[in-house]
Amino acid sequence: xxxxxxxxxxxxxxxxxxxxxxxxxxxxxxxxxxxxxxxxxxxxxxxxxxxxxxxxxxxxxxxxxxxxxxxxxxxxxxxxxxxxxxxxxxxxxxxxxxxxxxxxxxxxxxxxxxxxxxxxxxxxxxxxxxxxxxxxxxxxxxxxxxxxxxxxxxxxxxxxxxxxxxxxxxxxxxxxxxxxxxxxxxxxxxxxxxxxxxxxxxxxxxxxxxxxxxxxxxxxxxxxxxxxxxxxxxxxxxxxxxxxxxxxxxxxxxxxxxxxxxxxxxxxxxxxxxxxxxxxxxxxxxxxxxxxxxxxxxxxxxxxxxxxxxxxxxxxxxxxxxxxxxxxxxxxxxxxxxxxxxxxxxxxxxxxxxxxxxxxxxxxxxxxxxxxxxxxxxxxxxxxxxxxxxxxxxxxxxxxxxxxxxxxxxxxx
Numbered sequence: 121x122x123x124x125x126x127x128x129x130x131x132x133x134x135x136x137x138x139x140x141x142x143x144x145x146x147x148x149x150x151x152x153x154x155x156x157x158x159x160x161x162x163x164x165x166x167x168x169x170x171x172x173x174x175x176x177x178x179x180x181x182x183x184x185x186x187x188x189x190x191x192x193x194x195x196x197x198x199x200x201x202x203x204x205x206x207x208x209x210x211x212x213x214x215x216x217x218x219x220x221x222x223x224x225x226x227x228x229x230x231x232x233x234x235x236x237x238x239x240x241x242x243x244x245x246x247x248x249x250x251x252x253x254x255x256x257x258x259x260x261x262x263x264x265x266x267x268x269x270x271x272x273x274x275x276x277x278x279x280x281x282x283x284x285x286x287x288x289x290x291x292x293x294x295x296x297x298x299x300x301x302x303x304x305x306x307x308x309x310x311x312x313x314x315x316x317x318x319x320x321x322x323x324x325x326x327x328x329x330x331x332x333x334x335x336x337x338x339x340x341x342x343x344x345x346x347x348x349x350x351x352x353x354x355x356x357x358x359x360x361x362x363x364x365x366x367x368x369x370x371x372x373x374x375x376x377x378x379x380x381x382x383x384x385x386x387x388x389x390x391x392x393x394x395x396x397x398x399x400x401x402x403x404x405x406x407x408x409x410x411x412x413x414x415x416x417x418x419x420x421x422x423x424x425x426x427x428x429x430x431x432x433x434x435x436x437x438x439x440x441x442x443x444x445x446x447x448x449x450x451x452x453x454x455x456x457x458x459x460x461x462x463x464x465x466x467x468x469x470x471x472x473x474x475x476x477x478x479x480x481x482x483x484x485x486x487x488x489x490x491x492x493x494x495x496x497x498x499x500x501x502x503x504x505x506x507x508x509x510x511x512x513x514x515x516x517x518x519x520x521x522x523x524x525x526x527x528x529x530x531x532x533x
Contacts (some may be wrong), residue, residue: 121522122154124226124251126242128211128235130159130188134383134407135354136320136439137258138164140510141232142183142410143323147514149185156226157186158219158245160193160211165354165383165407167197178218191218199385201270212237216244226251227525230295234261236280239287252524255291257301260432267432268357285309293524295517300435300458318517321508322442327414329448329501336419341403346377347487350420352413353440355384360428360454362386365393366476367483368402376401376487381416383407417447421493422486425463426454429473434458441466445504448497452482467499 129135131142141157149155161173173179179190194210196203215238226249231242239255246253262280265271271280288294288310295316296302306312342348355361361380368378378401380390387404394402408416417423423444427433434457441462444451451468453460460470469486471478486493 121148121518121525122225122227123148123156123521124223124229124245124249125155125157126215126229126231126238126245127157127159128193128208128238129164129232130157130162131410133162133164134409135164137232139410140258140320140439143510144514144517145186146184147511148518149183151515151518153518155186156223157183157188158215158223159188159190160215161190161195163193163195165198167195169195177214178222180222189219189222191215198383208235208237211235212241215241216248220245220248225249228252228254228521230254230256230521232256232258233287234259236261236284236287243287243290252292252521253290254293254295254521254524255287256295256297257288257305258297260301260304260435263304264358264430264432264436267430268428270357293520295520298435298437298458304435316520318513318520319508320437320439320442321510321513322439322446322504323510324446324505327417327443327446329497331414331418331447333419336416340377340379340381340405340416340419342377342379342419346375347421348419349376349378349422349424349483349487350381350416351379351424351426352381352408352416353438355380355382355387355390357386358428358430358433358436359384359386360426360474361390362393363454363474363476364424364426364479365390365397365399365402367480368394368399369397370477370480371483372399372401374401374484374487376483378402378483379405381405381408413443414447417443417449420444420449421490422483423449423451424454424479425451425459425468426479427459427473433473434460437462441468442504442508445500445508448501450486450493450496451500452479452486454479466503467496469496 129137131138145155161169163169177192181188191214194207196207229242229246229251302315302317437459453463453470454473469482
């Protein structure tokens with residue numbers, strides 16, 4: 121099978137979408153498929169393109185068993201709607217104009233959304249290559265930006281929703297990452313036999329328990345007698361990180377160190393709140409490459425998985441759950457709905473989102489009980505091996521693609 125992946129974000133960039141797609145490309149190639157990825161020059165989230173890619177319109181390079189075709193795009197930091205939109209639009213154009221020929225033939229084109237505009241370039245590439253089109257939905261866009269108050273113009277919202285539904289109906293199959301997403305699409309008229317759920321997961325061979333905690337603790341500035349509570353991941357508008365800082369203020373007299381690792385549009389708000397509260401039990405650190413994530417997780421005593429108190433987030437499943445579970449860590453989630461169900465099934469503690477007091481109580485209780493943390497970590501590892509091994513999920517995903525191109529799933533008209 122010849123599979124073409126179209127994505128705005130891809131390794132070596134840091135983030136959950138990059139990790140998911142990088143793993144899928146590698147695992148599909150391991151299974152014998154000819155996999156090509158069309159993506160932009162790496163720049164997320166800083167907007168800075170590495171020296172070796174600057175000034176180039178197109179770069180073709182090897183991946184882990186697959187091929188990567190990178191095309192020029194307008195690079196910008198992960199903030200500001202206008203500039204980010206220009207970046208997405210530029211890739212929408214160059215991925216087709218510069219990526220069509222070097223990407224070769226394809227049986228199926230898989231595009232990951234967001235970004236929303238990549239769907240249009242994937243649709244064009246699928247038509248030109250006479251391939252099936254699969255749209256992967258990792259966020260309900262634009263609905264989430266409406267709920268967060270980022271999008272308020274009614275005409276713009278109406279137009280974007282019409283374009284969103286067009287994209288789902290234009291796809292031969294839609295792959296979503298949660299049952300809540302699937303229910304939402306079906307409720308809005310997408311045929312249910314065209315919508316498939318492949319959740320996020322983790323490479324259980326890369327994220328394992330038992331790593332040496334010392335290097336990570338030294339890197340984060342944690343003393344030997346402190347319990348390390350770690351948030352690692354995007355610092356976005358979705359995560360409610362300020363509430364963690366407010367929980368830290370309630371824990372300032374405890375031997376507990378809370379470390380944030382990552383980048384994103386909400387990091388400046390977090391920095392401001394930490395300064396306002398004069399928190400000397402909190403440290404803020406830059407994002408790390410994917411190869412460095414497991415080492416920092418090994419250093420953690422407790423991992424945090426928060427989301428904002430927004431109704432739609434009851435259907436969102438943060439991928440960091442599975443990395444924390446994979447490394448056998450005690451986890452506290454500040455979530456509701458489907459992610460809360462997964463966390464509880466894996467032995468985690470769950471509190472209400474953006475409830476600083478409840479979070480502080482949960483952290484204090486776990487910090488004082490290392491035996492309980494160890495039991496939680498063992499349960500989490502067992503659960504993720506059984507249900508969220510990314511190799512097994514990649515195989516299920518690949519079966520959908522094969523069924524589509526061999527006619528066992530009816531394509532769109």
